[in-house]
Amino acid sequence: MKYQCEGCERLVQVESFRIEDGQLAVTCRVCGAKTLAGPSPSVSPVVAAAPVVAAAPVVPVALQEASREREDAPGARGGDNAAVAMPAPEVFVPPAPARASVTALRVIRSEAASLAPPDFDGDPFQSPPGHCPKCVAPMRDDAGACAQCGLVYANFIPDEHQPSGFLSTEWRALMGTWHDWDAHDRLLSQAMGRGELAMVGRLYRLRLARAPNDPQALRGRDEVVRRVTSAVPLASDGPSPALARKVKNTVMGAVMVVALVLVLVLFQLLRGAF
Template sequence: MKFQCDACERLVPLETYRTEAGGLVVTCGRCGADSRVGPPATTAPRTEARAAPAAGAAPVPSVPVSSAPVPSAPVVPPSESWSAAAPVTPALRVVRSEPGPVVAPLTDDALFEPPPGVCPKCVAPRREEALSCPQCGLVYVNYQPEEQPLSDVLAEAWRTLAARWEEWDAHDRLMTLAVGRGELAMVGRLYRIRLAHVPDDAVARRGRDEVVRRATLVVPSSTDLVGTSDVSRRLKTLAAGVGFIVVLVLAVLVFQHLRTLSAGY
């Protein structure tokens, strides 16, 4: 629990306090200033007294009194006279500490193995009655862990990253390493495993989205591949035709030159 000091306006832990003349006194551990809070002032109850009419005097007609409450001045008890002389200070504002970053276990089972209830290959949600994964088409009974190879270099880099999870620069370096080794898809699977263990991990969600973005930039689409192959095939056909025409022209010229030479002899 923390409170805000009125002198330096900082949030400091509420460690020690004392009572003084019926009030609470808290000393700031940063600047040493005291913050005082007194008990709420009490109001005295209103009492109405009516004088009895004198003997032989005419009765005084009663005047209707409004039922609306009339504000009364606060009454300060004698024991709290110090608060009247001291300057008025606001109440201590208690601030709850924010929760820390999400922490997941660093064991190999939590880092590399998907939890129960998800597909062991693509880490998609798994239905109990389903026999295969609707995302990747894997038949669960035919799954072999060896089908998801992970190099020792990438595994060690992932363990190192787990110990420095909140540093985004470390995530960026890991993705660059994976792109160079051709293992970017495996890094995406590791991020999905992390999210399966810790669904509220914002860093893992950002890493998964960044892997998808980089994969779309690196891998060309199938349409581009088909278009490139058609253009290459046409260029090769055109080059072969031009070469054939050139060879034919040269052959005709050589033949004519030989006839000219033979006619001269």
């Protein structure tokens, strides 16, 4: 059983109590304040104002025995000094605090920045300054040749590393729909069919030299590497069907010629014997 302390206004568990002048005296174990509770014909205003109706309090066994002893004492059943059994003090149960309304906030991320048209500055088919014109690797100021591909910069011929007319046209059209990965995939498939996949990889490296964080260029370069590495094992599995058929026909023809010569030799030997 708990009660509300008049000193600290806390709900304190009743551990011990005593009777003082016909009232129940309880000492708060938190602040030490003493609270008196006596019989009340009406409900206290605090309890009446509470929105939650408390259950009927349970009278401790010790209190029941104390009341029973007072009733059995001399003069307890009549007279002016008769003791009156006190009802158990009503316990105030504070209402449960209302739960604060929490509204989940949905973060909306704008994709305007990611879909903004990229800045294609400079010639898309030439290496930017500070990069090897052949392999697009970073150049060293004190070197006359590329440390990665071995190109002597003075001997570089730009026309030898230009894409074909078809690839140039398709690449410029791709620059207009740069964020459409389906367009990148179509160009990769066409270049693979025409044998220009390595040139497409160089174009992606040229783009990364100007925009190192371009996600489409990074993905395109990785896709070129994936397609090249997946095509090499297929080409090294064995000869093509046309070549295998040609070799088979050649071997069969040679066997037939040898067999015909043997038959002729055998016929001449048999003819000379008779």
